[in-house]
Amino acid sequence: ETGVTQSPTHLIKTRGQQVTLRCSSQSGHNTVSWYQQALGQGPQFIFQYYREEENGRGNFPPRFSGLQFPNYSSELNVNALELDDSALYLCASSLGQGYSYEQYFGPGTRLTVT
Amino acid sequence: DQQVKQNSPSLSVQEGRISILNCDYTNSMFDYFLWYKKYPAEGPTFLISISSIKDKNEDGRFTVFLNKSAKHLSLHIVPSQPGDSAVYFCAASPERNQGGKLIFGQGTELSVKP
Numbered sequence: 210e211t212g213v214t215q216s217p218t219h220l221i222k223t224r225g226q227q228v229t230l231r232c233s234s235q236s237g238h239n240t241v242s243w244y245q246q247a248l249g250q251g252p253q254f255i256f257q258y259y260r261e262e263e264n265g266r267g268n269f270p271p272r273f274s275g276l277q278f279p280n281y282s283s284e285l286n287v288n289a290l291e292l293d294d295s296a297l298y299l300c301a302s303s304l305g306q307g308y309s310y311e312q313y314f315g316p317g318t319r320l321t322v323t
Numbered sequence: 324d325q326q327v328k329q330n331s332p333s334l335s336v337q338e339g340r341i342s343i344l345n346c347d348y349t350n351s352m353f354d355y356f357l358w359y360k361k362y363p364a365e366g367p368t369f370l371i372s373i374s375s376i377k378d379k380n381e382d383g384r385f386t387v388f389l390n391k392s393a394k395h396l397s398l399h400i401v402p403s404q405p406g407d408s409a410v411y412f413c414a415a416s417p418e419r420n421q422g423g424k425l426i427f428g429q430g431t432e433l434s435v436k437p
Contacts, residue, residue: 213366242424251327251412251427252367265424299366311357312425314366 211236213302213315221321222290230285230318232300240264241283242312243275244299252299258283287320295322326350327415329428338437342400346413346428349394353415357425358387358398361410370411371398403435 214233222228234241240259244252254267258277272288281302287294297319301312328347336342344358354375359367373380373387373396380387386399400407410432414425 244425244427249429251329251414251429252425254424254426257424267424301366311369311372313369314359316364316366 213300213313215298215300215315215318217318218316219319219321221323224290224292224322226290227286227288228290228320230287230298230300230320232283232285232302232315234281234283234300234302235313238302238304238313239281240303241277241281242301242303243283243285244301245269245294246297246299246317248296255285290322292322295320325429327413327426327428329411329413329431331431332429333432333434335434335436336403338405338435339402342398342403342407342433342435344398344400344411344413344431344433346396346398347394348396348415350415350417351391351394353417353426355416356387356389356396357414357416358385359412359414359427360407361412361430367412400433403433405435405437408433408435 213235216231242257243255246252255269256266257264261277274286277283297317299317301314303312326349357372358370360370361367371382371385373389389396410430412427412430414427
């Protein structure tokens with residue numbers, strides 16, 4: 210059974226640029242959620258995708274967008290990067306639309322915006 | 324608006340003793356509660372969970388207690404082992420129809436000393 214993987218591991222971008230982060234869900238899981246974890250804080254929910262459609266969104270602006278593909282892998286896109294976007298971005302997969310509370314996390318992508 | 328709070332940023336315990344990690348929440352509509360453990364450079368790992376209809380759930384050395392009237396939950400680890408040293412997050416899930424979003428506390432760093 211393959212766990213959740215994310216790429217890249219680290220990324221440095223300049224303010225105003227755009228970034229795409231990638232996630233492969235755990236085998237058999239059809240739901241992917243994205244979280245932002247700032248230093249010293251707990252993860253904050255960005256949005257969730259279920260069967261290629263957005264299924265719930267947290268308090269993040271529209272410049273945070275995502276995609277889920279037919280194989281259930283997912284992308285997180287952030288436009289017009291700001292310094293405060295510097296954080297660890299975590300992807301989590303689960304089985305079912307809100308019926309499985311237990312989400313399985315990848316190791317994260319560390320994004321630094323300068 | 325911090326709906327899930329872990330007021331102790333850190334906790335130090337002697338090996339073999341009990342570790343008690345605490346978590347408070349404000350939303351009485353939360354349906355399900357989870358504890359995650361996070362090692363450096365890894366994503367959070369699911370540890371144990373409890374439904375809002377129960378007041379206790381036990382899994383080996385780990386027990387979670389839920390006091391709904393006080394809006395408080397705690398994680399007990401007995402006996403504590405050095406390998407338990409990590410950051411522990413409590414998380415809450417809103418009602419089932421809210422897309423499986425998890426709301427996390429800020430985390431408590433547990434250090435178990437030999």
